[in-house]
Amino acid sequence: MTTVFVLNGPNLNRLGVREPHIYGTETLSDIEALVRQTAKELSLSVDFRQSNSEGTLIDWVHEAADKAAGLMLNPGALTHYSYALADALSSIDIPKVEVHLSNIHKRESFRQRSVTAAAVDGAILGLGSTGYSAALQALKTLINKRAKS
Numbered sequence: 001m002t003t004v005f006v007l008n009g010p011n012l013n014r015l016g017v018r019e020p021h022i023y024g025t026e027t028l029s030d031i032e033a034l035v036r037q038t039a040k041e042l043s044l045s046v047d048f049r050q051s052n053s054e055g056t057l058i059d060w061v062h063e064a065a066d067k068a069a070g071l072m073l074n075p076g077a078l079t080h081y082s083y084a085l086a087d088a089l090s091s092i093d094i095p096k097v098e099v100h101l102s103n104i105h106k107r108e109s110f111r112q113r114s115v116t117a118a119a120v121d122g123a124i125l126g127l128g129s130t131g132y133s134a135a136l137q138a139l140k141t142l143i144n145k146r147a148k149s
């Protein structure tokens with residue numbers, strides 16, 4: 001079955017208790033369950049991971065190039081300053097979608113810039129966990145398009 005990597009960056013393991021007025025009360029496990037349900041409907045296999053370490057995330061992006069047909073990434077705060085993660089994303093040639101639970105454009109000015117967004121096909125913002133499902137659907141479409149070309 002076609003595999004998609006779903007990578008979650010720093011502090012996303014704290015979802016549920018972390019600033020619920022911004023990120024809601026769903027935990028990362030709740031989001032994983034939703035992603036797995038959507039993946040089942042789309043006949044995709046999902047490798048769902050979270051790390052607080054930039055280097056680990058970069059290693060996983062590299063791994064995705066060999067093992068996955070597509071990549072979904074919520075880089076957390078690394079979004080705003082990690083040129084190393086952006087370079088890792090640029091170095092792999094599979095469909096990639098960035099996702100954010102919150103609408104980063106409605107928040108503090110430092111969050112309004114994504115240095116990683118230019119290295120992915122597209123981004124989904126501000127839709128909470130629904131954004132993860134939408135990103136998976138988008139990836140399925142992008143993967144299918146590649147298979148046909």
Ligand code: DQA
Nearest residue numbers: 011075076077100101102111
């Ligand atoms: C986030 C937005 C980032 O600014 C923040 O640092 C996060 C979560 C989001 O999903 O809305 O950790 O990526």
